[in-house]
Amino acid sequence: MSLIERFSFQHLVNPAGSIVVGQAGIDVPFEIKRIYFLHDVPTGQSRGAHAHKKLIQVAVCAHGSCRFRLDNGVETAEVLLSKPDEGIVIRPMIWRDMYDFSSDCILLVLASEHYDESDYIRDYKEFQNAFRPR
Numbered sequence: 001m002s003l004i005e006r007f008s009f010q011h012l013v014n015p016a017g018s019i020v021v022g023q024a025g026i027d028v029p030f031e032i033k034r035i036y037f038l039h040d041v042p043t044g045q046s047r048g049a050h051a052h053k054k055l056i057q058v059a060v061c062a063h064g065s066c067r068f069r070l071d072n073g074v075e076t077a078e079v080l081l082s083k084p085d086e087g088i089v090i091r092p093m094i095w096r097d098m099y100d101f102s103s104d105c106i107l108l109v110l111a112s113e114h115y116d117e118s119d120y121i122r123d124y125k126e127f128q129n130a131f132r133p134r
């Protein structure tokens with residue numbers, strides 16, 4: 001599976017205004033237990049710098065743009081999110097950094113689990129060690 005797994009939301013474009021739709025279990029590949037969004041990220045600010053042990057997420061810039069760098073322990077890849085119907089799926093054990101947030105960026109995230117700090121790996125060495133044979 002490609003490191004950058006793209007996710008297309010259904011986009012209903014209408015002269016009266018557009019609607020972007022994702023449905024859990026139909027196109028979103030998990031039951032959604034949590035949604036959150038990032039906004040008002042200061043210029044030059046990076047976020048992320050962690051992986052998740054079990055969490056699966058879909059991320060999309062509902063407004064504005066930002067970049068993700070994903071790392072699966074073997075390779076890294078970068079993706080620009082800049083369209084409200086073009087997101088990415090982030091599977092477990094993928095290190096992510098987010099940066100280059102536009103000042104109007106609203107980064108919407110659909111998550112498969114409730115918030116759980118014990119699911120985070122925030123130490124890069126610990127992340128790398130998880131792929132080493134014991």
Ligand code: T46
Pocket residue numbers: 034036038047048049057059096109115
């Ligand atoms: C991810 C990327 C894309 C909560 O209390 N509840 C929540 O649901 C979330 C998402 C965060 N928090 C707290 C935990 C930290 O004290 O908010 C603070 C900032 O969280 P964090 O540093 O993890 O934020 P980001 O922007 O680096 O990462 C977030 C998500 O946490 C993460 O799962 O994949 O967005």
